[in-house]
Amino acid sequence: MTGRSFNWTHLVACLLVGVTAVLLSFGALVTTYEAAMAVPDWPGTYGHNLLLYPWADWLQGPWDLFLEHGHRLLGALAGMVTLVLAAVAWRSSARPMVKWLAMAAVALVVVQGALGGARVLLDDKTVAKVHACTGPLFFAVAVAIACLSRRSSEQGTRLSRLPVALVVASYLQLVAGAQLRHLDAAVSPSVFRGLVGLHILGAFAVTVFAVASASSVGIDGSLSSRRWSRGIVALVVLQLLLGLGAWVVSWGMPAGLVPESWLSEPLRARSVWSAMVVTGHVVLGMLILASSVVLAIDAGGWRAVTSASAAGSSSQSRAFA
Amino acid sequence: MRQSSPSHRFVAAIIAIVTVAAVGCGKTPPASFRLNMVQATKATVPESGLEKPWASWSRERQQQVATILEAMFGTPDEPVALPETGLDLAKLQLAAGPVRSDIVGRKNGLYREHCAHCHGISGDGMGPTAAFLNPYPRDYRQGKFKFKSTWRDAKPTHDDLVRLLHEGVIGTSMPSFALLPPAQVDALAEYVKYLSMRGEAEIALFTYAEQELGADEALPTTKEFLVDEVLTPIAEKWQGAADARIPVAAIPAGVDFNLPGNDLANRDSVARGKALFLGDGGCVKCHGVTALGDGQANDYDDWNKAIVAVSAEVAVGLLSSKEAATGGMSSDALADHRARSAWLDSFAHVLEGDALRPRTIPPRNLRIGHYRGGRRPIDLYRRLYTGINGAPMPGVGPSGPGGKGSVADEEIWHLVNYIRSLPYEMDGELGADRPMVAKDRF
Numbered sequence: 001m002t003g004r005s006f007n008w009t010h011l012v013a014c015l016l017v018g019v020t021a022v023l024l025s026f027g028a029l030v031t032t033y034e035a036a037m038a039v040p041d042w043p044g045t046y047g048h049n050l051l052l053y054p055w056a057d058w059l060q061g062p063w064d065l066f067l068e069h070g071h072r073l074l075g076a077l078a079g080m081v082t083l084v085l086a087a088v089a090w091r092s093s094a095r096p097m098v099k100w101l102a103m104a105a106v107a108l109v110v111v112q113g114a115l116g117g118a119r120v121l122l123d124d125k126t127v128a129k130v131h132a133c134t135g136p137l138f139f140a141v142a143v144a145i146a147c148l149s150r151r152s153s154e155q156g157t158r159l160s161r162l163p164v165a166l167v168v169a170s171y172l173q174l175v176a177g178a179q180l181r182h183l184d185a186a187v188s189p190s191v192f193r194g195l196v197g198l199h200i201l202g203a204f205a206v207t208v209f210a211v212a213s214a215s216s217v218g219i220d221g222s223l224s225s226r227r228w229s230r231g232i233v234a235l236v237v238l239q240l241l242l243g244l245g246a247w248v249v250s251w252g253m254p255a256g257l258v259p260e261s262w263l264s265e266p267l268r269a270r271s272v273w274s275a276m277v278v279t280g281h282v283v284l285g286m287l288i289l290a291s292s293v294v295l296a297i298d299a300g301g302w303r304a305v306t307s308a309s310a311a312g313s314s315s316q317s318r319a320f321a
Numbered sequence: 322m323r324q325s326s327p328s329h330r331f332v333a334a335i336i337a338i339v340t341v342a343a344v345g346c347g348k349t350p351p352a353s354f355r356l357n358m359v360q361a362t363k364a365t366v367p368e369s370g371l372e373k374p375w376a377s378w379s380r381e382r383q384q385q386v387a388t389i390l391e392a393m394f395g396t397p398d399e400p401v402a403l404p405e406t407g408l409d410l411a412k413l414q415l416a417a418g419p420v421r422s423d424i425v426g427r428k429n430g431l432y433r434e435h436c437a438h439c440h441g442i443s444g445d446g447m448g449p450t451a452a453f454l455n456p457y458p459r460d461y462r463q464g465k466f467k468f469k470s471t472w473r474d475a476k477p478t479h480d481d482l483v484r485l486l487h488e489g490v491i492g493t494s495m496p497s498f499a500l501l502p503p504a505q506v507d508a509l510a511e512y513v514k515y516l517s518m519r520g521e522a523e524i525a526l527f528t529y530a531e532q533e534l535g536a537d538e539a540l541p542t543t544k545e546f547l548v549d550e551v552l553t554p555i556a557e558k559w560q561g562a563a564d565a566r567i568p569v570a571a572i573p574a575g576v577d578f579n580l581p582g583n584d585l586a587n588r589d590s591v592a593r594g595k596a597l598f599l600g601d602g603g604c605v606k607c608h609g610v611t612a613l614g615d616g617q618a619n620d621y622d623d624w625n626k627a628i629v630a631v632s633a634e635v636a637v638g639l640l641s642s643k644e645a646a647t648g649g650m651s652s653d654a655l656a657d658h659r660a661r662s663a664w665l666d667s668f669a670h671v672l673e674g675d676a677l678r679p680r681t682i683p684p685r686n687l688r689i690g691h692y693r694g695g696r697r698p699i700d701l702y703r704r705l706y707t708g709i710n711g712a713p714m715p716g717v718g719p720s721g722p723g724g725k726g727s728v729a730d731e732e733i734w735h736l737v738n739y740i741r742s743l744p745y746e747m748d749g750e751l752g753a754d755r756p757m758v759a760k761d762r763f
Contacts, residue, residue, distance in 0.1 A: 034434050037421035046424055062426025123419055125349040183449055184349050185437035188674065192449035252494040255455040261689045266489030267496035269435055
């Protein structure tokens with residue numbers, strides 16, 4: 001990035017973050033409504049080129065088709081934006097890390113698109129799980145590019161340990177969630193019990209790291225880091241409630257949690273409310289991951305600047321504080 | 322619809338294989354029905370003088386039953402409906418297989434989308450989520466259903482199943498599928514019947530093998546045996562369900578179900594119902610004098626009872642097997658002892674992996690106003706008349722056509738009226754002169 005020229009890399013990266021957020025939300029809805037096989041061919045849609053499928057048929061067609069084809073269109077858009085980002089980043093004077101992350105994003109988006117295709121052509125749940133794990137990874141990379149391309153290269157690329165741990169825990173929690181969401185109905189109750197236990201353990205870890213990060217940056221962090229960290233804690237609290245809500249709308253209130261007399265109606269399969277709660281839980285998980293990436297970079301950058309100032313020397317770049 | 326080209330499939334397959342290898346897990350295997358291992362193990366008791374190793378003989382018999390069942394009922398992806406079953410193959414195909422939908426939004430794989438996570442692919446009530454749910458999801462394989470309009474031991478009608486799917490079961494994890502198109506609910510009901518018939522046929526085969534065959538004898542595979550002896554009796558019960566509806570007495574004068582349960586206009590009927598509740602109805606034994614469900618609460622339903630019984634049998638057998646003195650045994654007796662010990666060990670493992678930990682079934686707290694089989698007066702009438710099949714709840718009506726119940730048919734409506742009034746009744750009104758130990762539970 002040149003000092004005075006317009007920061008195109010940052011602009012395109014922000015656009016990619018926005019597109020990816022919508023793309024992942026569509027993907028989460030596809031899983032919630034089990035609409036992945038609403039379009040049996042790939043890369044086309046019912047014999048049409050993906051981009052040339054009639055818009056009216058898509059918008060006025062069945063809900064499952066709307067979700068699946070919409071997810072594919074957004075995927076194509078995300079792919080194109082990623083290519084533009086890579087080109088812009090490579091041609092600009094962005095820091096090397098941004099350039100390499102942009103290249104990684106290209107690789108990830110290609111793999112992710114192919115995984116989406118394989119999921120459909122093979123109709124395989126294992127591929128679906130991998131597809132669901134790669135999506136948030138791509139999102140995290142896009143957010144990292146957006147953050148790193150915003151700053152001048154003099155600010156360094158330090159990362160704070162606790163927020164990095166939060167990033168890792170948030171991502172692994174999404175991985176565990178993907179195993180539950182794409183559960184094969186043939187697995188035994190003990191496997192499911194193990195996965196639920198893992199997911200609850202993950203929730204505990206994310207909560208601990210979120211609170212620890214907030215208290216850490218609350219002591220020596222910048223104003224923006226403090227805001228991000230508090231925001232993440234709030235999101236985690238909301239996420240815990242949504243997690244409980246996702247269980248309740250799927251399988252009812254856990255026995256003994258509330259008196260039965262409080263429940264007035266049976267559960268309703270396929271209600272919009274339950275779909276929103278379950279999908280919201282996934283989307284919020286991705287937002288927590290994205291926010292953690294921002295915090296890790298922001299807090300690390302601040303520490304780099306402050307430590308550089310304290311030393312009275314020019315900034316330096318290190319991988320981890 | 323254009324099919325994807327081979328090159329696309331090839332690229333997709335390569336990527337999938339590489340990815341799957343990278344994450345260390347394999348492709349999801351095609352769905353298959355699981356054998357009823359509790360029945361299978363029960364049916365392969367090692368016999369004295371068995372020449373083959375017990376485990377291999379047991380596997381052969383299981384394989385034979387699995388092969389027969391596949392021929393009669395197909396697979397989870399490709400169901401078969403023999404004409405004798407009376408099942409509609411088109412509906413089964415809508416419900417079976419993996420989840421997918423077509424260009425007009427018609428969805429297949431409904432059972433796997435909506436039911437299999439709890440009820441299991443085989444309808445054994447052992448889906449992944451089952452252990453967390455209370456009550457456990459229904460195991461269809463015994464052909465017993467609780468909430469229906471037919472005699473206690475009769476099968477439910479198709480409409481009974483559709484209604485239950487439509488309404489859901491309040492207070493449990495069974496949701497209402499009222500938001501699904503009626504054709505989908507209809508297909509699901511048909512598939513439940515299919516799984517139930519398959520499960521009953523499986524039990525019949527293992528029971529026949531246990532009772533009629535020696536260790537080296539194979540099950541007959543003739544049409545006479547498989548269709549006429551095994552399948553037809555099961556299918557006839559299902560087909561005859563519509564004729565097995567219980568009679569419904571006329572509602573007596575002075576009973577108005579359009580009014581709330583506590584309306585004064587129903588006072589006399591409610592008082593009559595209360596007397597029946599405390600007296601001839603025998604309700605207090607389990608529901609308690611307070612109707613809080615604080616009577617006898619240590620009973621099991623039939624599904625759990627079977628596991629409790631067999632677990633106890635296995636535990637006792639294992640204990641005596643371990644304590645047996647093998648020193649003075651002849652070589653034949655020692656071989657028998659070893660085969661039996663292996664069988665008991667295997668049974669213990671099967672019970673651990675293929676059966677859920679038994680749970681008691683608490684009587685309902687009637688003051689909550691939640692009725693799992695439906696809240697309409699007719700639903701309560703049917704529950705009272707026949708009781709609940711598979712559960713300890715007995716009926717107050719006759720046990721079969723021409724029989725006599727503990728409460729006259731038209732009197733049951735008063736009992737219904739009283740039960741409907743219970744959520745409105747003050748705690749102290751009923752049995753105020755008796756101890757109310759579980760009052761704080763409400």
